[in-house]
Amino acid sequence: MTRVQRLNPIYYLVLVLITGGVFINTLGNPFVWDDLVYVSNNSHLQKTEYIGEYFSASFCKGAARAQACAFYRPIVSLSYLFDFMVWENRPFGFHLTNVLIHVLVVCFFYFVLVRVFKNPYVAFVSALFFAVHPVRVESVAVIANRTDPTTSLFLLPSFFFFSRYLSSLKETAPSEVSLGKEPSGEDFPDLPDQEKSEVQEKSGGVGGSGLDGLGESAGSFRGRRGFFLFLSSTFFFLAILTKEVALALPLLLLLYDLFFFRPWRGAADLLFRWKTYLPYGMIILVYFVARNHALGYGLTQDLRWEESWVRILTAPAIFWDYFRLQVFPYPLKPFHGRPEWWGSATVAIAWGLIFLGSYLFLILRMGRFSKEILFGGLWFAIFLLPVLDIIPIAWPMASERYSYIPSMGFALSLGFIFNLLLKTKSAIPSLWIKGGSRVLMVLLLVIFSVLTVMRNRVWSDEILLWSDAVQKSPDFALGYMNLGLNHQKRGDFEQAAWAYERSLSNDPSNPKVYHNLGSLYERLDRTDEAIQRYQTLIEQGQAFPVTYFNLGSIFLKKKDYNNAFLFYKEAIRVDPDYYKAHLWLGRLYNRFGKKEEALHEFKEAIRIFPQRWVSYLDTGDLLYSMKRFTEAEKVYQQALIFFPPERRGSSEYGVIQERLRALRLQPVE
Numbered sequence: 001m002t003r004v005q006r007l008n009p010i011y012y013l014v015l016v017l018i019t020g021g022v023f024i025n026t027l028g029n030p031f032v033w034d035d036l037v038y039v040s041n042n043s044h045l046q047k048t049e050y051i052g053e054y055f056s057a058s059f060c061k062g063a064a065r066a067q068a069c070a071f072y073r074p075i076v077s078l079s080y081l082f083d084f085m086v087w088e089n090r091p092f093g094f095h096l097t098n099v100l101i102h103v104l105v106v107c108f109f110y111f112v113l114v115r116v117f118k119n120p121y122v123a124f125v126s127a128l129f130f131a132v133h134p135v136r137v138e139s140v141a142v143i144a145n146r147t148d149p150t151t152s153l154f155l156l157p158s159f160f161f162f163s164r165y166l167s168s169l170k171e172t173a174p175s176e177v178s179l180g181k182e183p184s185g186e187d188f189p190d191l192p193d194q195e196k197s198e199v200q201e202k203s204g205g206v207g208g209s210g211l212d213g214l215g216e217s218a219g220s221f222r223g224r225r226g227f228f229l230f231l232s233s234t235f236f237f238l239a240i241l242t243k244e245v246a247l248a249l250p251l252l253l254l255l256y257d258l259f260f261f262r263p264w265r266g267a268a269d270l271l272f273r274w275k276t277y278l279p280y281g282m283i284i285l286v287y288f289v290a291r292n293h294a295l296g297y298g299l300t301q302d303l304r305w306e307e308s309w310v311r312i313l314t315a316p317a318i319f320w321d322y323f324r325l326q327v328f329p330y331p332l333k334p335f336h337g338r339p340e341w342w343g344s345a346t347v348a349i350a351w352g353l354i355f356l357g358s359y360l361f362l363i364l365r366m367g368r369f370s371k372e373i374l375f376g377g378l379w380f381a382i383f384l385l386p387v388l389d390i391i392p393i394a395w396p397m398a399s400e401r402y403s404y405i406p407s408m409g410f411a412l413s414l415g416f417i418f419n420l421l422l423k424t425k426s427a428i429p430s431l432w433i434k435g436g437s438r439v440l441m442v443l444l445l446v447i448f449s450v451l452t453v454m455r456n457r458v459w460s461d462e463i464l465l466w467s468d469a470v471q472k473s474p475d476f477a478l479g480y481m482n483l484g485l486n487h488q489k490r491g492d493f494e495q496a497a498w499a500y501e502r503s504l505s506n507d508p509s510n511p512k513v514y515h516n517l518g519s520l521y522e523r524l525d526r527t528d529e530a531i532q533r534y535q536t537l538i539e540q541g542q543a544f545p546v547t548y549f550n551l552g553s554i555f556l557k558k559k560d561y562n563n564a565f566l567f568y569k570e571a572i573r574v575d576p577d578y579y580k581a582h583l584w585l586g587r588l589y590n591r592f593g594k595k596e597e598a599l600h601e602f603k604e605a606i607r608i609f610p611q612r613w614v615s616y617l618d619t620g621d622l623l624y625s626m627k628r629f630t631e632a633e634k635v636y637q638q639a640l641i642f643f644p645p646e647r648r649g650s651s652e653y654g655v656i657q658e659r660l661r662a663l664r665l666q667p668v669e
Contacts, residue, residue, distance in 0.1 A: 008114075011124050012107055019106045019131040022452050023099045026141040029460040031091050033334075033482075034144035038063045040089060045080040054078060057294050072291040075154075075242040076147050094143045101149045102140045106131040108156040109408055116163045117372055119419065125441065126415030130408055134329040134451040138401040141459040148404035151242040155249055155405065158235035162253050165228035165276075166261045233279035240287050245386045245405060247287075250280040252382050259371045307392070314339060314396070315388035317352030321398035322384055323359070326410045329448070331472040332455055334465070335479070336398040363413070372416045379409025462486045470502075477507035485516065493524055511542035519550060527554050545575035552584065564588060579609040587618065595626055613642040617656060624659065633663045 031040040044050045044062025053061055054077040060069030079097065087093025106127050113123035130136075139145050232253075239246035254277070258264055262273070317339035325332075339348035359377070367374030383406040389396035421437040458468050466483035470476050484499030500517040503510065518533035534551050537543040552567035565588060571581035586601030602619040609615065616639035623632035639656050647653065 008120065011110065011120065015106050015110055015124070015127055015131065016103055018128065018449070019103045020099060022132050022449050023102065023140050023456065025453060026099060026456045026459070027092055027095045029091065029095055029141060029456070031094075031143065032459060032462050032465065033142070035091070035094075035142065038144045039080055039094070040091075040143075042080075045077060046084045046089075048081065048085075051078070051081070054081075055290070055294070070295055071244070072294050073147060073241070073243055075238060076150055079146065079150055091143070095141075098140050098143060098146050098149070101146060101153065102131070102136070105149050105152045105156070108153065109411075112156050112160045112163075113412065113415075115160060119416075122372075122415040122419045125418055126408075126411040128445055129414055129448070130411035132445060132449045132452055133326070133407060133411075134332055134448055134455050135325050135400045135403050135407065137332070137452055137455040137459065138334070138399075139404045141456050142401070145401040147243045148245070148401060151239050151246050152405055152408075154235045154239035154242060155246050158232045158239060158249060159253065159256075161228045161232035161235065163256065165225060165232060166257060168225040168228060169261070229276070229279060233283055236280060237283045237287070240283070245383060245402075247284065248382050248385055250277060250284075252379055253277075253280070255375065255378055255382075259375055308390075311389045311392065311396070313349050314345070314352070315390050316356035317345075317348040318388050318396070318398055319359075319381070319384060320352050320355045322403055322406065323355070323380075325398065325400065325403065326380075326407060329451065332400060333469045333472050333476075333479075334399075335395065335469070335473075335476065336400075337473065337476070338397050366417075370416050370420060373413045373420075376409045376411075376413030376416065379412060380406045381409075382406075383409065463490070475506050477503045477510065477513075479503075480506065481510065481513050481516070484513075484520075488516065488520055493520055496520055497524070509540075511537055511540070511544070514540075514542075515544055515547050518547070522550060522554060527558070530554060543574075545571045545578050545581070548574060549578065549581050549584075552581070556584070556588065561588065561592070577608050579605055579612070582608065583615060583618065586622075590618075590622055595622060598622055599626075611642050613639045613644075616642065617652070620656075620659060624663070629663050633660065636660050636663070 038060060039045060042060075042062045044053060050062070054074040058069050059071035059073040059077060063069065080094075083094045083097050109130060110123050110127035113126055114120045117123065139148050236246065236249055239249065257273070257276070262269075321336055321339060339345065339352065341347040341351055359381075363374050363377035366377075384403070387393060387399070387402040418437055418441055458465055463483065463486050466479050466486065469479040470483060473479060480499045480503035484496045484503060487493070487496035487499060497517065497520055500513050500520065503513045504517070507513075514533050514537045518530045518537070521527070521530035521533065531551065531554060534543070534547050537547050548567045548571035552564045552571065555561070555563035555567065565585070568581050568585040568588065571578050572585065575581070582601045582605040586598045586605065589595075589598035589601060599619070599622055602615060602622060605612070605615040606619065616635050620632045620635040620639060623629075623635060636656050636659050640653075640660075643653055643656070
């Protein structure tokens with residue numbers, strides 16, 4: 001057993017302990033932000049009856065914001081279903097799954113680098129940097145963001161088995177030895193000419209040493225090759241069913257093929273490669289057919305061609321932001337904003353173009369010393385392509401969670417750069433360079449680990465999260481809105497009002513903030529300010545149905561019944577199935593003696609929300625007053641059926657029972 005083989009288990013143990021230790025303080029975190037919208041409150045992820053829907057509908061089906069979601073990710077949905085089945089709705093279990101997935105990815109990453117690049121020390125350093133980098137926090141600490149780590153569980157094996165497939169192309173079929181035949185280049189049409197001779201050299205002719213076993217037939221040997229390609233393409237299919245970013249993998253595989261196995265020989269080379277990449281192309285085709293069926297439209301409807309040049313020019317500036325966060329991970333925040341330098345998008349675009357050119361030039365130059373550095377640098381760039389807003393995305397800016405898979409390439413390059421420094425020969429005493437490199441390496445790992453632990457804590461509380469975000473970005477309107485929303489949920493209304501006002505000062509066009517501020521002022525009995533905010537929404541043509549309903553309720557309290565009627569009716573016009581508007585309009589009609597109109601509205605409320613006992617109580621009271629006792633009794637009985645068991649000691653439950661006792665004393669109609 002070699003020294004490397006003896007150290008291998010220790011490396012794995014260290015990786016597990018450090019990675020798990022850095023993220024262990026996320027286990028006590030609650031559900032936050034998108035966790036609540038897309039996971040915790042999504043009933044479709046909680047029952048096995050919806051499994052078929054995971055493969056035939058949008059990833060966000062069942063979530064509150066499903067209409068704004070254009071993702072097809074059935075494997076991630078299955079992972080959430082597993083968590084619900086094991087942990088129910090307890091966040092600890094979901095966070096534990098996230099941490100375990102990340103630990104597995106780190107171990108897989110190390111394993112793949114060792115097997116593919118044959119340098120366990122570089123693999124260990126690269127895996128460590130990847131594991132503890134502060135930018136990992138969004139992908140590990142946020143339950144809704146587990147998509148990239150889960151994708152990596154399939155993407156890394158796909159890459160590994162592809163490398164095994166390419167390696168098998170250089171191996172000699174064992175049957176040639178048993179037949180006393182020297183292998184010829186014609187038996188390996190997938191290899192370039194210069195590598196066909198390597199096959200003969202590797203085999204050493206008859207009795208050559210490049211074989212795994214003399215008893216293996218040529219058919220089983222070729223079958224093993226095909227099996228490697230099958231495994232790679234299968235894991236690739238699972239990866240793209242987990243997240244769309246995995247679609248970039250075939251390009252990375254092609255570069256790996258070109259750099260390390262079969263150099264490009266011109267257009268004719270395509271004839272030798274098409275069989276290798278055909279399975280990936282077929283899988284991509286199947287994926288897009290399934291995605292189109294699930295979402296109801298194809299990718300071309302997302303492209304927005306009229307804005308394409310602006311997006312292409314902005315992409316290098318976003319790329320710079322991602323690179324900067326790898327080197328200097330500060331400030332970390334949920335949204336990094338559109339690229340701007342000194343308040344100018346043009347300056348940011350110009351710098352982005354300069355940086356992209358410099359980046360490509362630098363990694364190509366370094367590629368002369370180490371193909372691995374070049375490969376890692378291109379890995380970083382390739383997996384960022386889907387999130388640079390060239391194809392439109394929801395947030396056209398750097399998002400830390402999107403850098404999870406690209407960061408593996410960055411870590412790979414960093415590991416080999418340190419390796420070069422340790423092997424350097426220069427006028428500077430090598431001891432200084434080696435010692436300085438090791439100190440820098442350890443120092444970075446310690447700093448990154450501490451920053452990661454601190455950042456995990458920020459994600460433990462939404463007020464802490466959004467306070468941190470607006471402190472780092474004082475003009476972040478969405479951050480102030482979310483801060484206000486969380487203060488409002490906790491009953492801290494004055495702080496909520498302050499945050500909403502700050503949000504409007506940065507972005508006066510957000511209708512949600514106007515509405516939330518109006519409802520907050522209404523709750524604080526600052527009705528004139530509430531009316532002003534609601535009226536602004538109406539004037540801007542951005543009012544919600546609930547905006548009209550709330551105005552109706554304010555005017556009802558003010559005993560301005562004409563306006564109350566007006567706004568309740570307007571709420572119903574905007575949303576004919578608005579339950580509360582029908583209920584309160586019915587009550588208002590009843591107050592003014594318009595019993596038939598009131599009865600119509602109550603019946604509409606029951607139709608829309610048949611499980612609400614309040615609607616039955618109001619309807620029963622109205623029918624009782626109209627001396628329609630038989631109908632009233634039936635409605636009261638329905639009220640009892642839907643009355644919450646935990647509230648059956650309440651006064652309302654007693655009122656219904658008294659009504660029923662009184663009805664039994666009435667003469668039959």
